[in-house]
Structures are given as C-alpha cells and as structure tokens.
Amino acid sequence: MRQALSGIVSKSAFPLKTIMILAMAMTFVVADVASSLAAKSAAIVVDAKTGKVLYSANADGRRYPASLTKMMTLYLTFEAMAKGKISRNSPVVFSAHASAEAPTKLGVKPGGSVAVETAILSIVTKSANDSATALGEMLGGNETNFARMMTAKARQLGMNGTVFRNANGLPDPGQFTTARDMATLGIALREHFPQYYGYFAQRSFLYGRQRINGHNRLLGRIKGVDGIKTGYTRASGFNLVSSVNDGNRRLVAVVMGGTSGGSRDNQMAGLINTYLPRASTRGGGDLVAKADSNAISALAKVLLPKHDAPTPDEKPAAVAEADTAVADDATVAQGDSEDEDTAEAEAPKLVVPAKKVKTVIVSAPKVATAQIVAAYAEPTPVVDPVNTASVPPGWAIQVASSPKQSEAQAFLDKTIKQAPKVLADASGFTVAFDKDGATYYRARFGGFGSKDAAWKACTALKKKKIECYAVQQ
Structure with missing residues (x-):
C-alpha cells in the first residue's frame, strides 16, 4: 500500500504523510458504515x-x-x-x-x-x-x-x-x-x-x-x-x-x-x-x-x-x-415479492464466523392474568417504518386525542400539511386507549431518535399554533 501511495504522491502536491492519514480515515469511515448496516440485522x-x-x-x-x-x-x-x-x-x-x-x-x-x-x-x-x-x-x-x-x-x-x-x-x-x-x-x-x-x-x-x-x-x-x-x-x-x-x-x-x-x-x-x-x-x-x-x-x-x-x-x-x-x-x-431477489440488488456472500456465545435457555413462562393486563394496559409502542429493518425504542410526539379514529387521522393529515418540513422524516399513526370505559385515539408522529429531536419538533409545531408534547415509546 505504501508503494502505491508513493506512486500517487509523486504525482500529487500532497505529502505522503497526509495521504496516509486520509487513507486511514477512509478505512475508519468504511468500518463505521459496515458496523451501522450490521446493526440493522x-x-x-x-x-x-x-x-x-x-x-x-x-x-x-x-x-x-x-x-x-x-x-x-x-x-x-x-x-x-x-x-x-x-x-x-x-x-x-x-x-x-x-x-x-x-x-x-x-x-x-x-x-x-x-x-x-x-x-x-x-x-x-x-x-x-x-x-x-x-x-x-x-x-x-x-x-x-x-x-x-x-x-x-x-x-x-x-x-x-x-x-x-x-x-x-x-x-x-x-x-x-x-x-x-x-x-x-x-x-x-x-x-x-x-x-x-x-x-x-x-x-x-x-x-x-x-x-x-x-x-x-x-x-x-x-x-x-x-x-x-x-x-x-x-x-x-x-x-x-x-x-x-x-x-x-x-x-x-x-x-x-x-x-x-x-x-x-x-x-x-x-x-x-x-x-x-x-x-x-x-x-x-x-x-x-x-x-x-x-x-x-x-x-x-x-x-x-x-x-x-x-x-x-x-x-x-x-x-x-x-x-x-x-x-x-x-x-x-x-408485501412479499414474487421473486425476492429482484427486489434488491444481490449482496456479496456473507461468511459467518463461529463465535463463542453465552448459553441461554429459551424459556416459556406461564402467562398469568396480571401479566397480560400489564402488557396491554398501555398503548402499543410505536415502530418506525422509515428506519429499514431496525426498530429501536425511541420518541414520538403527540398532537391530538379524539374519540374517533377518523378525526385523529384527519388531524395527522392536517398537521403534515401545516408543517411538512418539520415532519418530513416522521411517520404518523394513531394509538387506541381506554378511558372511563370509552375508547379514544391519540394522534402521534414517530421516528424521532432522541428526546431533544422530539422536543425540537414540538417547539417548531407550537410556533405554528399546534399543540404538541413528546413521549418516549
């Protein structure tokens, strides 16, 4: 590699040391990108x-x-x-x-x-x-x-x-x-x-x-x-x-x-x-x-x-x-493609190295009534469809609540029209919840990676006279 770089430096105005530093930096960038992609699987x-x-x-x-x-x-x-x-x-x-x-x-x-x-x-x-x-x-x-x-x-x-x-x-x-x-x-x-x-x-x-x-x-x-x-x-x-x-x-x-x-x-x-x-x-x-x-x-x-x-x-x-x-x-x-391989470009063959992994027993605990109540007492956590194959817990913003799902959805549509730039990377959805025996619907936008990002979006919406607060999923 040093010989190749020496050939380049002879035709370049940059010293060899500078080029070596740039090459190392590019290596780290490629490694970071590969790590980021791997984290999605x-x-x-x-x-x-x-x-x-x-x-x-x-x-x-x-x-x-x-x-x-x-x-x-x-x-x-x-x-x-x-x-x-x-x-x-x-x-x-x-x-x-x-x-x-x-x-x-x-x-x-x-x-x-x-x-x-x-x-x-x-x-x-x-x-x-x-x-x-x-x-x-x-x-x-x-x-x-x-x-x-x-x-x-x-x-x-x-x-x-x-x-x-x-x-x-x-x-x-x-x-x-x-x-x-x-x-x-x-x-x-x-x-x-x-x-x-x-x-x-x-x-x-x-x-x-x-x-x-x-x-x-x-x-x-x-x-x-x-x-x-x-x-x-x-x-x-x-x-x-x-x-x-x-x-x-x-x-x-x-x-x-x-x-x-x-x-x-x-x-x-x-x-x-x-x-x-x-x-x-x-x-x-x-x-x-x-x-x-x-x-x-x-x-x-x-x-x-x-x-x-x-x-x-x-x-x-x-x-x-x-x-x-x-x-x-x-x-x-x-949905599923008729021919999955035509849906995306073919990727190189992935070689999976053997790894020593801590042994864990797959258990199936008996489900009690209290467990089911705990699991469903709160609205279902949001999943962000924009983040391909990666659905980490994150933040959402709530802009309205209504007894009708159609009204909650309409408010989402209206909010997007009022603030398209603020919500460009967000995904609107409704969440059902029960209050005093009646079903209501929260109108929310998900896809915010941090509390600061969610509050920043809320601040921008409030400037447009849209009520908003951030919630962690």
Missing part, C-alpha cells in the same frame, strides 16, 4: 432439542416480521384443525377485504373459496396475503379480532416482544417482533403440530393448472432444511426462519433485516453449517409452553385495543390505480 440460532442459544445477534431488538407473521396464522390454523373445529377440506371464503390484499396473492375473487389445505399451501409457498387474511377472518370472525388472538397466543408461548396487527404481515407500524420470538414460534410449530409440520417442506403445489413455486430457496439446497418461512417488505428487509433436522440434531435459526434474498440465504446457510455440528444429539422434550388458549383469548379481546393503527398500505383509490401501472414496485413496497 438480527439473528439467532437455537438448539431445538435443548433450547440452548448457540448464536445471537440483536436477537431481542424489535423488527418488523413481514410475512413471518403468517407463521402465527398457520399456528392458529393448525390448532383449530387439531381440535376438530375445521378440517383440511373446510371451505375458506374470501371476503372483499381479503381479495383486495396486496400481492403476492392467490387471486381468489370476493365470495370465492378454497379448501383450508389449499390456503395453507399457498401461504407456505407463495406467501399469499389474501389466503392469510381469509383464514384469519374465518378463525377470528374478522382480521382485527384474529390479530388479538395471535398476540394472545404469542404471550402464551412466551413471545413477550411481539404484537400482531394483521394475519399476513403487510406493513403496519404497530406490528413488531424479535428474532428470539420467531425462533420460539418456529420451535412451537414443530413441537405442537408434528402432524401438520410437513406442509412447511412443500416446495411447490398445483393450483388448478398452475404450478406455484415457493420462496424458500434453502429447501433442497441445504441438507436437512425442512422449512419454515420467508418474509420481505422494504421496512423489514429480508427475513427467514429455518428449521434443520439431520436425524440426530435439530436447529431453528432466524435471520432478519437482510439486504437481499441472496445475502440472507447465504447468511442462514453459514449459520447452519457452523452451528448444526454443535447442537446436541440428546434431549427432545417440549421447549415451548402449550396450554388451553380459551381464557387468554377471551381476556385479550377485552384488554387489547379495539382498533389497529392505520397501515401504510391503505391508500386512496386514485393512488391505488396509479400503483397498478407499476405493479412490481407496489409488490415490493407492500
């Missing part, structure tokens, strides 16, 4: 026989689940099948809401139906958003109620860092999870429903005359991989939960926030190759709690907010028509 590898964590990176940081959400939709579907409430052949009717979901989708028209098994297969392969919503409406009466059931089940399984707002994982600022929670759910699916777990190994299925291929490219590529689920939105990055079984050892691994489908798959392959040989050949007892969900679901219906925050994919009709002209972009922005 999260991963965990769990021995599915013993519950020991073999690798962990940001495993408890909040992340958007994207279509990993459908793992819980399928968990509740399998539970209903196991209890005899529905069968593989039960018809799943698609409402107008389900049929209108963003791609990827099966494309069933309003009023049409498919068998439960077809809906399951379309979810594990195509990641069909419409099928997930239709199943949720079938099991919960409506998707809002089903989301409450999903979150209640998450608490029951010990997934204390997860909140669900819909059945499919399409963007919603109030829906979040952690890599650790997704690993817990992946283990629970195999433990609790071994009779249905084989669906996750399906690489394609025939729908009418159409052969639908799956998104999970590790099936058939890495020996022992038998599922489970991929996920992608722009806010989440590329997510993947994988289950591996080589006959003697079992792993469940999670990668969230990948920069491309290829780099995510390569990272997962590296984790599997590194940590599968370190997994135990003994053990095999249940690791995740399984109990009757009726009491928890009933309590959740009372305690969880009755309305979800508006989702980023809700658009006026005119905007929706404009999006139709650029269907590929709409697909990428709103």
